[in-house]
Amino acid sequence: MTAIPTLHGCLAFEQNVLHRLRFDSAAFPISADTALSLYLKRRRVRVATNDPLLSEWVSGVGRVQNDDERLSPDDVNAVLEDAYVPGYKLQNPALLDWFSEVDAWWFDNVRRNVEKLNSAFTRSLAGTLAIATGSYALSFSEQTRELRQPLSQTFRRLWSIEPDPIKGHSTCSNKPVDQFLSDPAVMERTSDLMFLRLPAPHSKGIRHALGIRAWREEWIRNDNSFWSDLENTIGDNLGAATETRSQYLRLLENTLDRAGYMKKWAIAFVETGFLSTQDIVNTVAGFRRVETVYTKDLSELTGSKAIIIVA
Numbered sequence: 001m002t003a004i005p006t007l008h009g010c011l012a013f014e015q016n017v018l019h020r021l022r023f024d025s026a027a028f029p030i031s032a033d034t035a036l037s038l039y040l041k042r043r044r045v046r047v048a049t050n051d052p053l054l055s056e057w058v059s060g061v062g063r064v065q066n067d068d069e070r071l072s073p074d075d076v077n078a079v080l081e082d083a084y085v086p087g088y089k090l091q092n093p094a095l096l097d098w099f100s101e102v103d104a105w106w107f108d109n110v111r112r113n114v115e116k117l118n119s120a121f122t123r124s125l126a127g128t129l130a131i132a133t134g135s136y137a138l139s140f141s142e143q144t145r146e147l148r149q150p151l152s153q154t155f156r157r158l159w160s161i162e163p164d165p166i167k168g169h170s171t172c173s174n175k176p177v178d179q180f181l182s183d184p185a186v187m188e189r190t191s192d193l194m195f196l197r198l199p200a201p202h203s204k205g206i207r208h209a210l211g212i213r214a215w216r217e218e219w220i221r222n223d224n225s226f227w228s229d230l231e232n233t234i235g236d237n238l239g240a241a242t243e244t245r246s247q248y249l250r251l252l253e254n255t256l257d258r259a260g261y262m263k264k265w266a267i268a269f270v271e272t273g274f275l276s277t278q279d280i281v282n283t284v285a286g287f288r289r290v291e292t293v294y295t296k297d298l299s300e301l302t303g304s305k306a307i308i309i310v311a
Contacts, residue, residue: 010268010270010296010298010306011035011036011039013294013296013306013308014036014195014268014308015036015039017266017294017308017310018036018039018040018193018195018266021193021264021266021310023045023192023193023263023264024044024045024046024192025045025046025047025048025189025190025191025192025193026040026045026046026047026048026190026192026193026194026195027047027048027049027050027180027181027186027190027191027193027194027195027262028047028048028049028050028194028195028196028197029050029177029180029181029194029196029238029255029259030050030051030052030177030196030197030199030238030239031049031050031051031056031060031172031197034049034059034060034063034064036195037049037060037063037064037170038063038064038163038166041064041166041167041168041170042166044168045168046168046169046170046189046190047064047168047170047171047190048170048171048172048173048180048185048186048189048190049064049170049171049172049173050172050173050174050175050177050180051173051174052174052175052176052177052230052233052234052237052239053174053216053217054174054217054220054221055131055216055217055219055220057172057173057174058124058127058128058131058220059124059127059128059131060124060172061120061121061124061172062121062122062124062125062127062128063124063125063128063163063165064170064171064172065121065170065171065172066121066124066125066165067165067166067167067168067169068165068167069119069121069122069125069165070122070125070162070164070165071122071125071126071129071159071162075117075122075126076126076155076156076159078113078116078117079110079113079114079117079126079130079155080110080113080152080155080156081113082109083105083106083109083110083113083151083152084102084105084106084109084152085105085109086101086105087105087108087109090104090105090108091108091111091112091222092107092108092111092218092219092222092223094218094223094224095107095108095215095218095219097215097218097224098134098138098212098215098218099134099137099138099215103137103151106151106152107130107134107219110126110130110155111130111219111222114126114127114130125162127220129155129158129159129162130155130219131216131219131220132158133151133154133155133158134215134216134219135216136148136154136158137151137154138212138215171185173186176233176234176235176237176239177237177238177239177255177258178235178237178254178255178258181255181258181259182258187261191261191262191263192262192263192264193262193263193264193265193266194259194262194264194265194266195266195268196255196259196265196266196267196268197268197269198238198252198267198268198269198275198280199238199239201242201248201274201275202241202242203241203242203243204241205227205231205241206227206230206231206234206239206241207227217230236251236254237251237254237255238251238252238254238255245274245275245279248275249275249279249283252280252283253283253286253287256283256284256286256287257287260287264310264311265284265288265309265310265311266308266309266310267280267284267308267309267310267311268306268307268308268309269306269307270298270304270305270306270307271304271305271306271307272304277293277295277305277307277309280307280309281293281309284309284311285311287311288311289311290309290310290311291310291311292309292310293307293308293309293310294307294308294309294310295307
């Protein structure tokens with residue numbers, strides 16, 4: 001199966017398309033990142049984001065749902081206290097699948113320290129920065145490792161450039177797509193626009209589909225034995241394993257059927273060959289008229305095209 005890459009790196013394209021639309025509220029049934037939500041909050045749009053991954057939800061709580069809390073210098077010191085000091089036994093030995101023993105102790109200790117912070121928002125912000133620190137660490141190879149800064153220093157640098165919170169009465173959920181779209185609060189408060197980033201199709205399980213990003217979920221959950229339970233929780237929703245194009249389109253149809261109360265849809269994906277733009281247009285047209293199809297050529301970077309279908 002050929003996977004559809006996510007729209008990471010296409011933020012300007014997404015912003016440009018949404019700038020053309022008029023809406024006061026927006027729902028993200030599957031939120032790949034928080035950057036677009038923050039852009040909409042600056043426009044005073046009410047946002048409701050959702051993701052079945054706990055690691056994505058943590059980022060959403062700290063950056064989307066949070067209106068005014070920031071990590072203080074004391075919070076940062078508390079999170080990094082004795083971060084490199086090894087203990088008797090790793091609380092989460094799964095970290096050794098991703099990091100050296102020294103780095104694994106850093107993430108294990110930081111995870112424990114984050115839990116000691118006083119508010120859910122500061123815990124989420126600290127967790128988000130730790131995840132970003134891990135992504136930084138994993139971006140180096142053995143040949144470039146000597147260029148890497150210490151993890152605690154990296155955490156502080158990321159904290160220093162963390163954007164200020166934005167008021168906006170927005171929310172973040174951690175549910176399967178169908179439950180999110182059936183939430184009365186979502187139906188009542190954010191029904192102007194559904195922005196749906198289509199997840200990459202996969203047939204070998206979520207952990208395999210996430211690739212190197214799977215470490216984030218294992219770090220947040222302090223374990224790696226949850227993957228089959230997560231598959232069961234997602235159930236028959238977008239994000240579940242599919243073997244064929246028709247199976248994937250059926251999951252999309254189920255989502256669109258539940259989202260019929262949304263006044264406008266914007267459906268984003270990257271065309272690579274597994275699913276064509278016409279496949280998605282035909283599926284959407286089975287529910288409502290397709291207004292516009294926006295395209296961004298990514299051929300020089302990835303050999304593909306980014307698509308947003310507005311209906």
